[in-house]
Amino acid sequence: MPVEINQMSALILKPGREKSLLRRHPWIFSGAVQHVDGNPVLGTTVELRSAKGDFLARAAFSPHSQIRARVWTFNPDEVVDADFFRRRISGAISLRSMLNVAVNTDALRMVHAESDGLPGLVVDRYANVLVAQFLSAGAEAWRETIADLLLAETGLASIYERSDADVRQLEGLSSRCGPLRGSISPSPLTITEDGLEFLVDLERGHKTGFYLDQRLNRHRVRELAAGREVLDCFCYTGGFTVNALAGGAQAVLSVDSSAEALSLCRENVALNRLPADRHTTSEGDVFQLLRRLRDEGRVFDLIVLDPPKFAPTAAQAEKAARGYKDINLLAFKLLRPGGLLVTFSCSGGVDAALFQKIVAGAALDAGVEARIVGYLAQGSDHPVGVYFPEGHYLKGMIVQKT
Ligand code: SAH
Numbered sequence: 001m002p003v004e005i006n007q008m009s010a011l012i013l014k015p016g017r018e019k020s021l022l023r024r025h026p027w028i029f030s031g032a033v034q035h036v037d038g039n040p041v042l043g044t045t046v047e048l049r050s051a052k053g054d055f056l057a058r059a060a061f062s063p064h065s066q067i068r069a070r071v072w073t074f075n076p077d078e079v080v081d082a083d084f085f086r087r088r089i090s091g092a093i094s095l096r097s098m099l100n101v102a103v104n105t106d107a108l109r110m111v112h113a114e115s116d117g118l119p120g121l122v123v124d125r126y127a128n129v130l131v132a133q134f135l136s137a138g139a140e141a142w143r144e145t146i147a148d149l150l151l152a153e154t155g156l157a158s159i160y161e162r163s164d165a166d167v168r169q170l171e172g173l174s175s176r177c178g179p180l181r182g183s184i185s186p187s188p189l190t191i192t193e194d195g196l197e198f199l200v201d202l203e204r205g206h207k208t209g210f211y212l213d214q215r216l217n218r219h220r221v222r223e224l225a226a227g228r229e230v231l232d233c234f235c236y237t238g239g240f241t242v243n244a245l246a247g248g249a250q251a252v253l254s255v256d257s258s259a260e261a262l263s264l265c266r267e268n269v270a271l272n273r274l275p276a277d278r279h280t281t282s283e284g285d286v287f288q289l290l291r292r293l294r295d296e297g298r299v300f301d302l303i304v305l306d307p308p309k310f311a312p313t314a315a316q317a318e319k320a321a322r323g324y325k326d327i328n329l330l331a332f333k334l335l336r337p338g339g340l341l342v343t344f345s346c347s348g349g350v351d352a353a354l355f356q357k358i359v360a361g362a363a364l365d366a367g368v369e370a371r372i373v374g375y376l377a378q379g380s381d382h383p384v385g386v387y388f389p390e391g392h393y394l395k396g397m398i399v400q401k402t
Helices: 082-098 137-141 143-154 212-224 239-246 259-271 286-295 314-334 352-366
Strands: 010-013 027-029 033-037 045-049 055-061 067-073 107-112 121-126 129-134 158-163 176-181 189-193 196-200 229-233 251-256 279-283 300-305 335-345 370-377 395-401
Touching: 010 055, 045 067, 055 137, 082 107, 082 143, 107 189, 107 212, 121 143, 129 143, 137 143, 143 158, 143 176, 196 239, 196 259, 212 239, 212 300, 212 335, 212 370, 212 395, 229 239, 229 286, 229 314, 239 251, 239 259, 239 300, 251 259, 259 279, 286 314, 300 314, 314 335, 314 352, 335 370, 352 370, 352 395
Parallel strands: 010 045, 129 158, 229 251, 229 300, 251 279, 300 335
Antiparallel strands: 010 033, 027 067, 045 055, 055 067, 107 121, 121 129, 158 176, 189 196, 335 395, 370 395
């Protein structure tokens, strides 16, 4: 526990820069800090004080990041110690249980960082294994305590660490992957979601292995797929593909640039004994493939567009908007009249309103009439802190071409 040593350290903010903290947003940017009292190091718990000296919050110090401190607590009487983490972790677990998330799945997000009051900590459960990401200096400083608490609070025996996200570099932390507690059987392991099985590669898969945030939306696609010709773009390991086939799709074409992902996608189709003769994969760039399909005059009844983050922050929003518009425009052209586009953005820099505008612009330029028949988001195991709108990162719509 590295933190007690510098309990007196504090960041004193510039006059007026306490506003976001008074609105309980959990980040303080470097430009808001007037000076640092004491000698805090990476991950030390510091007090955030206004220019007048008023207590604002206790936070983890990130000396290398633009986000200079991330708030653990706004309560002046709350101490940041092992018991603090026990309360937060246990609260996160109770929430999932109260929401009945695990009734139809053995894979879910247990801790969603800021939105569960634990900035920088992501914990996903895959069957009997937890996968943890320590993404901030503060989470890193409490890693051992958090690992012990996760086992104690869940009753599970194994944690695999996937602290290899790019944001670690911004925090001045190197990447680290491997077993953190217990023994982990070789990847991939199998999870069961809504009666369907998926292989998840904990060691090499994206994020912590699977796109848990799309669980409800996979289910929706399954309900909409019967008898349809489906195009699943950016399919990864086939979350939407498997659901479309299970929902009775007549044919599914799955596209991804990763050969490894496509191979797991085919395995996932086989694992669920779904008809392989209705399934085709295509390795390549979606931007190019959509153009080729258009030139070949191909048409589909249901198209899923679930691209990677084009704009992690608002600074890249304009370039991202062009990317989203391009693929959505092409998708509108490839849809039969009456067909459905299931389109997503997981870019932090593109909010729901902007995403809707981009899709409207794509429909306009494609020369089609369309209507939104559903708004989609991440599932409730990915809560959104009410003071942390950044937590709502997955935006989606079901759009019918009329
Ligand atoms: N729909 C998936 C998650 C998609 S993640 C699911 O529900 O599980 C984004 C995927 O896009 C990754 O698998 C990545 O390999 C792929 N990808 C990224 N850029 C691409 C491109 N230009 N063309 C095709 N695939 C791409």
